[in-house]
Amino acid sequence: xxxxxxxxxxxxxxxxxxxxxxLHQAGLSVTLIEKNPTAQESSWAGGGILLPxxxxxxxxxxxxxVIPSLKIYPHLNETLFASTGIDPEWTQSGLLISKNPDxxxxxxxxxxxxxxxxxxxxxxFAGLQxxxxxxxxxxxxxxxxxxxxxxxxxxxxxxxxxxxIENCTVKEIVQKNNRIQAINTxxxxxxxxxxxxxxxxxxxxxxxxxxxxxxxxPKIAPVKGQMLLFQAQPDTLxxxxxxxxxxxxxRRDGKILAGSSVEHDGFNKSTSAETKTKLKSFAFDLLPALxxxxxxxxxxxxxxxxxxxxxxxxxxxxxxxxxxNAGHFRNGLTMAPASAQLMADLILKRPPVVDPQPYQLxx
Numbered sequence: 284x285x286x287x288x289x290x291x292x293x294x295x296x297x298x299x300x301x302x303x304x305x306l307h308q309a310g311l312s313v314t315l316i317e318k319n320p321t322a323q324e325s326s327w328a329g330g331g332i333l334l335p336x337x338x339x340x341x342x343x344x345x346x347x348x349v350i351p352s353l354k355i356y357p358h359l360n361e362t363l364f365a366s367t368g369i370d371p372e373w374t375q376s377g378l379l380i381s382k383n384p385d386x387x388x389x390x391x392x393x394x395x396x397x398x399x400x401x402x403x404x405x406x407x408f409a410g411l412q413x414x415x416x417x418x419x420x421x422x423x424x425x426x427x428x429x430x431x432x433x434x435x436x437x438x439x440x441x442x443x444x445x446x447x448i449e450n451c452t453v454k455e456i457v458q459k460n461n462r463i464q465a466i467n468t469x470x471x472x473x474x475x476x477x478x479x480x481x482x483x484x485x486x487x488x489x490x491x492x493x494x495x496x497x498x499x500x501p502k503i504a505p506v507k508g509q510m511l512l513f514q515a516q517p518d519t520l521x522x523x524x525x526x527x528x529x530x531x532x533x534r535r536d537g538k539i540l541a542g543s544s545v546e547h548d549g550f551n552k553s554t555s556a557e558t559k560t561k562l563k564s565f566a567f568d569l570l571p572a573l574x575x576x577x578x579x580x581x582x583x584x585x586x587x588x589x590x591x592x593x594x595x596x597x598x599x600x601x602x603x604x605x606x607x608n609a610g611h612f613r614n615g616l617t618m619a620p621a622s623a624q625l626m627a628d629l630i631l632k633r634p635p636v637v638d639p640q641p642y643q644l645x646x
Contacts, residue, residue, distance in 0.1 A: 301623035328584025
């Protein structure tokens with residue numbers, strides 16, 4: 284391994300991991316630096332639905348990353364499972380949406396993006412209790428079991444020779460003119476050829492601490508989300524259900540996720556009894572059968588929030604060997620494959636997979 288890697292990535296969530304995969308496959312050497320163990324933040328904490336909630340209400344810039352990403356996931360799942368023996372559990376369980384006041388807009392979006400959609404049959408709501416409004420069924424929408432996807436990705440990258448430096452905090456940038464020379468970290472100094480910051484909710488704070496106040500920086504703020512996990516049986520719920528602002532996600536082994544909250548509470552990752560009660564009430568009201576099962580876990584994660592949920596994916600306009608890829612809000616998993624491809628395209632000067640303009644730092 285070279286003393287100085289071609290690429291140094293700060294952040295090893297789904298975005299950092301997939302950027303590492305893209306650039307390593309392009310022939311570059313890569314090191315990932317993470318302040319904690321790998322992939323223990325927002326990527327791990329989310330639900331894993333591979334579609335934005337009500338995507339027709341989102342910016343077109345989100346759709347442009349979502350649609351190619353959905354096409355990448357099946358092959359990515361096969362590759363990771365075959366190489367590592369860890370199944371990311373990409374599962375085409377379909378998404379049932381109970382309330383769609385904008386159902387015409389929903390159908391137009393699905394048709395335009397070749398997402399099959401039909402009116403939901405009454406039988407789909409057997410065992411569920413909710414007031415439906417133009418319910419829709421999206422049969423091809425999949426989920427990934429995000430903790431397993433992340434474990435599989437890490438193992439795959441280690442097999443490929445990508446270096447991981449965990450429990451390592453970046454303290455200082457060593458910069459000469461408009462180029463980064465090295466970074467000082469809690470575990471020592473690392474020389475840098477090209478630095479990518481993909482630190483999720485911590486990206487803005489890190490950029491503020493490391494770089495001059497005059498430089499362009501991403502506008503990202505942490506947004507907490509809390510989740511519950513129930514020990515249900517495999518026949519309890521057969522499909523993902525989106526009901527208003529909340530959802531239930533059944534895993535292959537029967538466990539059911541209930542989520543999630545949207546809270547502006549800085550970098551406070553603690554859970555609360557109030558939100559736990561609200562999520563339990565939602566889950567029990569929608570699927571009364573859950574009352575018979577044990578609540579296994581309650582946790583919180585910090586999403587990287589941006590205006591309209593649009594991420595920053597850009598080479599820095601003022602520092603020639605710095606790139607940023609962060610700010611995916613609730614859709615990091617959903618946009619990650621295309622987001623990583625675009626980052627690699629920009630660094631390698633390849634024709635970009637999507638128009639990079641909406642994701643620029645100077646937008």
